[in-house]
Amino acid sequence: MEHSRLSRYEAHVYLVSCVSQKLSTDAKAQDLYISPLFRKARAYVETTSQRWYILSAKYGLVHPETVITPYDQTLNDMRFSERRAWSLGVLGQLEPHLVGVRSVVFLAGERYRQYLEPALRQKGIEVSVPMKRLPIGKQLNWLDSQLGS
Numbered sequence: 001m002e003h004s005r006l007s008r009y010e011a012h013v014y015l016v017s018c019v020s021q022k023l024s025t026d027a028k029a030q031d032l033y034i035s036p037l038f039r040k041a042r043a044y045v046e047t048t049s050q051r052w053y054i055l056s057a058k059y060g061l062v063h064p065e066t067v068i069t070p071y072d073q074t075l076n077d078m079r080f081s082e083r084r085a086w087s088l089g090v091l092g093q094l095e096p097h098l099v100g101v102r103s104v105v106f107l108a109g110e111r112y113r114q115y116l117e118p119a120l121r122q123k124g125i126e127v128s129v130p131m132k133r134l135p136i137g138k139q140l141n142w143l144d145s146q147l148g149s
Contacts, residue, residue: 014053028068044147060093075112107130
């Protein structure tokens with residue numbers, strides 16, 4: 001019993017940001033996004049056997065198995081106040097999934113993390129951003145190295 005309680009508190013949650021390249025039809029969120037960056041990020045988080053979610057500019061926090069409709073929306077086009085409101089909504093969606101979570105790992109750009117990082121830290125959750133400040137090409141290289149490619 002004690003071991004399972006300890007393991008539960010060592011859990012990580014991975015958050016992967018959406019991308020602009022999508023299928024043109026409804027699909028599970030994990031399949032909707034088709035850029036090489038998203039596909040490699042997905043492959044990487046799936047090797048961890050930890051829970052993961054997608055940060056969608058339109059839908060907020062999305063479970064990978066949830067079927068969603070393609071959209072053309074990005075946080076890069078949102079104003080400061082809109083991004084803040086989006087982050088508060090995502091935090092509300094994420095909160096029930098944080099029970100027993102020790103850390104959140106972001107595979108997401110600055111605009112997706114901007115307000116979420118400090119809010120999570122305030123809750124005592126460790127935050128990690130392994131590809132922070134890496135350009136896309138180096139992010140792809142980092143993911144390849146993690147995948148052994």
